[in-house]
Amino acid sequence: MASLAVLSLMKGSKILIQGAKNLSTKYAQVAIAGLPSVVRIVEVGPRDGLQNEPDMVPTDVKVEFINKLADAGLKNIEVTSFVSPKWVPQMSDHNEVMSKLIKRPGTRYSVLTPNLKGFQSAAAAGVEEVAIFGAASETFSKKNINCSIDESLERFREVTEAAKEKNILVRG
Known part of the structure; x- marks a missing residue:
């Protein structure tokens, strides 16, 4: 099963995921093999x-x-x-x-x-x-x-x- 990467979108943005309908959400999950499902950014x-x-x-x-x-x-x-x-x-x-x-x-x-x-x-x-x-x-x-x-x-x-x-x- 492919890992999921979280793609952060501005509110109201639309994306197309492999033939899916346009999505208008704050977050959309995009399947990308080999990547972690979540990335945590740390301010250093x-x-x-x-x-x-x-x-x-x-x-x-x-x-x-x-x-x-x-x-x-x-x-x-x-x-x-x-x-x-x-x-x-x-x-x-x-x-x-x-x-x-x-x-x-x-x-x-x-x-x-x-x-x-x-x-x-x-x-x-x-x-x-x-x-x-x-x-x-x-x-x-x-x-x-x-x-x-x-x-x-x-x-x-x-x-x-x-x-x-x-x-x-x-x-x-």
Whole structure:
């Protein structure tokens, strides 16, 4: 059976699906073999967009940015990362960011965690979802997270097992 991809349409748009009548709906399902039935888009600007800023972004500015994204209707926002402040000083305020957020019902606020230590800090801050990340090359893996691909996979296993015990979602 073919997987279904969700095609988002503006209200009132019409499409034709394999000889079907014109449809006028907000969402139409189109059969596309091999694709997932749902795609979840995650806004990562508060984390990825800010982490390399040369000047420190004040915590209150980060929180306001995140709250405005949620107010605009975004449902999945990666808000910060629980990483060493030595390597990513811009994210050193992760606990404060988490505590100051105005959490909207229906919005999922996730954080990036590279290892078990980061996960434990994130869990203590009350996160509902963590993201893990890897690299396609040994060189990038070593430069980005200071370990080999095999070591990163072991870290992912540790994080996912700990997350399962605490009923915290994992995206990766």
